[in-house]
Amino acid sequence: MTLLSDIISASAHLHSSNHLPSDEYDCRIRELVEYWRRLQTTKALESFANDESFLDRFDPAIDSIPFLFVLRVQIQKVQELNADLFPADIRPSGKLWTRAAQFLASFDGVQVRYAGREWRLLVELVGQASQAASTPLLGATLVKNAMLRLDPSCAVFTSSHLLLVRLCLQAKAYSCALPVLNKQICHFPISLGRPSSEPSVLCADHGSSVSFMTEASGVSSKISYRDYLQYFLYGGMVYMALKEWRKALHFLGIVISMPSTSSVSLIMVEAYKKWVLVGLLEKGKLIYFREQLCPPPSITTPHVVKVYQSLARPYIILAHTFERGDLKKLNAEIDAAMGVWSADKNLGLVAQVVAVFFSQTVIKLGKTFAALTMADLSKQVFPSPVCAEVTGPAVSSLIMSRALNATLVQTKDHAESSMLRFSSIHSLPRLSHELDLQSQLKQEMKLMETLLINLGETNDNLGLSDEYVDSLHKGQIWSGSSEVNPTGGETGLEMDEDLMGDMS
Structure with missing residues (x-):
């Protein structure tokens, strides 16, 4: 049997498995993925690397795995033959770019769960190629649609989250990020060592995407502490551009309230400066931590608050001047610290603070x-x-x-x-008042439903499920008293701060 007929036969074998129980379908799709990875490792697919028509044999909607692997091989071949990492065929309007766009718009989400690494590499390539071609909006649209197709809840934080928001900021296409930004992030990709109660069949119906968006799946590259902070800082900037000040405060508040042992990162300081200005735009005053939407006072230590206020002194002075309602002094303070606003790239926000001075003062009156x-x-x-x-x-x-x-x-x-x-x-x-309240209550109910669904999964991860509590009553406790995480799993969040102490 030739390689071509063997490939077609393997794909057809998977098609006939759709009616099988989940565990049997899981075995067949795993075998297919391993088969394609062997072909890729042994370079058996080299004969199809230059065959543009070979992909026409597969429908990305039902043959997602074969299409993805062949496309990856053809992309690698083009990159090997060109000095440019992003040659014309890979850039927007190129032949392979068109194929990638076709795949990301129609792939089967269940099949791709088993080829997460290959999917992520294609998503990253699309984003980077669009940046290289100075058309980040094209990449942002494809990345967003691919993320929502694989995980409609977007409840697991991945490296694709950060890629998307960066592309949207570069393209100034702020609304493009909202379908993902508006989702609640509840998890990080977990590593191996899950509880035995968790279903291992990826194609099964799962209450939460954390069951299949794992670290081992490869859907996300290694996530660092900095990545998480940057995502919420950039997300806050998207909301600022859209003048959604309340949501911007929430995102910036997550950044500035992140736990810190001895100091704070530059990202956190930058977020604090913007948080002060956005507080003036939303509330007309300097917002203190006890009034913030996200963190309780116990999360942010007094030491950290003092560090923020020391490093953002011109912003604090500006806020106090704004509160006193003296426009002449406000303009004087802005002129005196013009170099600060410019260096921090906050001139636009400061200008809006002046513009909103009138409305906030009238509201106070x-x-x-x-x-x-x-x-x-x-x-x-x-x-x-x-x-x-x-x-x-x-x-x-x-x-x-x-x-x-x-x-x-x-x-x-x-x-x-x-x-x-x-x-x-x-x-x-x-x-009118009751309708507004009713609308707010509906939004809060949807949010609570989302949080409750993911809370159950988190309880399982932490050993807090009902089954685990029952086992404690029966004396079935962990064997090692020094074990911090009984499940053996990790959050995937790597502490990699750029601390203020590193500035010297």
Whole structure:
């Protein structure tokens, strides 16, 4: 039997296995993957490396494994024959790029669970090739779709998460990252040594993707502490670009509240500086850790807080000046530290802080006054006289965008100034208020459902399942008292901080 007929026969054998029980299908697909890896190792596929039509024999939707392995061989062959790591055939619009895009848009997610390493290498190649061709948006779209196809929940943090958000920032295609950014990350790829209660059949239905998105599967490269911090910093920057300040605060808060023994990383300091500015944009004040969405006070030690405040002193001063409501002093502080904002690449955020000064000040006045004339409002906000014609449109815009709960009353005598009457949340139409609450409750319920599903898997990983608790009552405890992780698994999170002490 020739190699070609043997390959076709092996693929057909898998097609006829779809109706088999999961454990039998699992055995056949593992055998097929091992067969293809042997062919790749022995270079038996070299004869097809230059045959462009060979891939036409396979449908990536049902022959995902053969298609993926042959495509990888052809890509490697092209790279070997060219000095450029990303030759024209691999770049966007190239022949092999088109094949890769076809595969990533239609592959069978169950089959690829068994060839995670090969899948990841193709995803990384697509991302890197798009960067080399200065078309990161094309790569970002393919990477995003591939991630959601393999794991719709995106609950397991992988190196592809970081790749995607980098591509989206480079392409300034911020909305492209949202289908993944908006997902809740609950796990890291675990290593070998799982509990015996976990099903080992990858093709079976799993309650959580952590069961098949493992370290051994190769779907992620080695993850470091820095990767995790960078993902949430970049994610926060995506939300900042979209002016979703609340979500940006949440992501930045995760970075600055990461446990630290003696010092903090440069990434954490950068996140803190942005966190201060975003707090002004969202809340109109300097947000302290007790008010933050993510970490409780016990996570961030007083020492770390002092380090942040020392290294971000110009930002703290700016925030306090903003809170005092003096626009003249605010502009003076901004001008005095212009070199700092520029070096930190935060000029855009600082400019938005000035732009939002008016709206945040007006909102604060609503907590003190029941009503103000436009003339009085201008005096309260600006140090120098400003015509009502200037503040009137700005106030109207705030009311229409629902940023300000107030009513602008036009007097009959146009010689007199218009009146701004502030409203409390309780004075809003009851139906509108209840609809907003109902929408928020639905979102929170979906979030809780996601967390509960993944909490059960985490309990199993940590030995906290009901079965384990029952075993404790029966005296079935771990054999070694010094064993930290009874499951033998690891988080896959490698401590590799770029500490402030390394700056010297």
